[in-house]
Amino acid sequence: MACAETGSGKTVAFACPIISRILFEGIAVQKRNNYNNYQRRYGFVAEPLCLILTPTRELSQQIHKECIKFSKNSPLNCSCVYGGTPIHNQINSLRKQPTHLLVATPGRLIDLLTRKEVNLRKLKFFVLDEADRMLDMGFIPQIREIIEDFNMPIKNRQTLMFSATFPKEIQRLASDFLTDYIFLSVGKIGSATSLxxxxxxxxxxxxxxxxxxxxxxxxxxxxxxxxxxxxxxxxxxxxxxxxxxxxxxxxxxxxxxxxxxxxxxxxxxxxxxxxxxxxxxxxxxxxxxxxxxxxxxxxxxxxxxxxxxxxxxxxxxxxxxxxxxxxxxxxxxxxxxxxxxxxxxxxxxxxxxxxxxxxxxxxxxxxxxxxxxxNNRNNGGRFSGIDYRKLQGNQRRFYNGQSRNRNNNNNQNRRNSKW
CATH class of the missing domain: 3.40.50.300 (P-loop containing nucleotide triphosphate hydrolases)
Structure with missing residues (x-):
């Protein structure tokens, strides 16, 4: 969970490391297939390694544009899907080439998942950008549906939440999406930039x-x-x-x-x-x-x-x-x-x-x-998290062991759940 002032560069903070990691680990060749059971048309099914969910169409387009910029001249392909435009145009675009990074709004993504144009079985990175707004706007049922009902991996998947604000009621909801997480903040939490x-x-x-x-x-x-x-x-x-x-x-x-x-x-x-x-x-x-x-x-x-x-x-x-x-x-x-x-x-x-x-x-x-x-200075306690940067050597090792013990003893149900 990361919180930083507006205009501080949160998009590059998650996009660049994810793109770098995907390219470092290598991109497997995906074959064209006839997976679609509706229109029986030959083409690719989008199987993204990274999914970025955003609350608005405009933000989806903006993040997509930045991801294309960061991955230029690489084999990584970025796609963007959102409501308000004909879905068939986006389907045709997805079928033309493999999709490694997908930026989407929740409603349109669920539509494409239902049509089996997108498959989340290979997902490694799941990003909720403007997470407080996503939850505050009533996207909770849709986000749960995406995670629970569409083959999203439970293991070996990292979930990241980014926003400029995390009000208390949103913190409680966000705890459902993160397990044993690290909280990072830059500047004053929930405050405006001094610029x-x-x-x-x-x-x-x-x-x-x-x-x-x-x-x-x-x-x-x-x-x-x-x-x-x-x-x-x-x-x-x-x-x-x-x-x-x-x-x-x-x-x-x-x-x-x-x-x-x-x-x-x-x-x-x-x-x-x-x-x-x-x-x-x-x-x-x-x-x-x-x-x-x-x-x-x-x-x-x-x-x-x-x-x-x-x-x-x-x-x-x-x-x-x-x-x-x-x-x-x-x-x-x-x-x-x-x-x-x-x-x-x-x-x-x-x-x-x-x-x-x-x-x-x-x-x-x-x-x-x-x-x-x-309260913003209490090492992340206000958010039920911990500022990992403030821990040194043995403290980090102790925290890691303590976290594992806490999960084994107190969070058995949560560990077995899809969250």
Whole structure:
């Protein structure tokens, strides 16, 4: 289980070692066959050595593109499958050549497994990217189905989970997917990168659009605007277009082709403003985004962290602005103060008052969040794991032996299960 700040390079952290390991061990020659029992067509059945599951189509495409880059001029073949496009096109693509690394969304993968176009019997690496979002979005039954019902190996398979945040409720769910795991963290767990300057502005609901136009006029560069509802994304897109801005919107009701086209135009700077729901918040890497605006504050602080993580990536500086008013969720505001404090950002007094005044007068600081931050330093205990890097020599050997004994004595049922 690995947790790191947004934009810190989590994709390369799992993709490069896996690709290197597959190439080092060698790739067996796969013969073309007539395995498919439905269409009786001659071709390959995808038998990946590595499966990477992601929550969104856009993230699948992005990871696939990076894996192709990392494996260029090698015999390793990468494929990508996701919903929103005709399945037969993807089937034909899978049949043309062997698939060693497969990037997929859960629903489309289950469809292909059911059609026997994909077989997981040779799988060695199973990656859940943006794992908290996968679980939080209700993919648990589908992930269990993929692991339990489709011939995925129990032995000699490594499971890896990556994300920028791991809230407590997600930690409990994640424990089902990992046995005797190592927890690695880089930076502060669940916090925003210090490369992003975070600003909060009190803006009444009826003044938000006027304030937004003023911000966009003063601040040039690629700007990503987040709203909560799909209809609001379309409405804001239209209003900004009427004001003369080069803008498009992206959300779940758009067709896959529309979503891809909007992202393409945004990345190549044909448009410089993109209005989005959280479909664009997770994992997407758009180079040179200089400003993220939370037009609507999300209802979950992890969504806020992922949103602002679209800027300040790969060592670059970024700016994030959040609009706040009396309609904002007080619980989120309290956590927002903690996020600002962790990143050493300025915290306005009016925000403290709106959040219910969590000021700790006994310590003389806004220290209600210090306990949470200290928990991140307890050698992984908060996550039921252990930071292996902090163990030395005999400690590592002791931990390995202790882990085996613990599994033998206390986890007999779990050891025999498919998890």
């Amino acid at each position: 992003v300057t975070q600003k909060v502005r009190f803006v009444e609901e009826h003044e938000k659009f006027e304030t937004l136009v003023d911000l966009l006029t003063k601040h040039t560069g690629l700007t990503l605007i987040f709203v909560e509802r799909k209809i609001d994304a379309d409405n804001l897109d239209k209003k900004l277009y009427d004001e003369g801005f080069h803008v498009l919107s992206i959300h779940g009701n758009k067709t896959q082709r529309q979503r891809e086209e909007s992202l393409k135009l945004f990345k190549n700077t044909t448009i410089d403003i993109l209005v989005a729901t959280d479909v664009a918040a997770r994992g997407l890497d758009v180079p040179n985004v200089t400003h993220v605006i939370n037009y609507d504050l999300p209802t979950d602080i992890s969504d806020y962290i992922h949103r602002i993580g679209r800027t300040g990536r790969a060592g670059q500086q970024g700016l994030a602005t959040a609009f706040i008013n009396h309609g904002s969720n007080a619980k989120v505001l309290k956590k927002l103060i903690g996020t600002l404090e962790d990143s050493e950002q300025e915290i306005p007094e009016w925000l403290i008052a709106m959040a219910g005044n969590p000021y700790d007068r006994r310590s003389g600081s806004r220290g209600y969040n210090n306990r949470r931050r200290n």
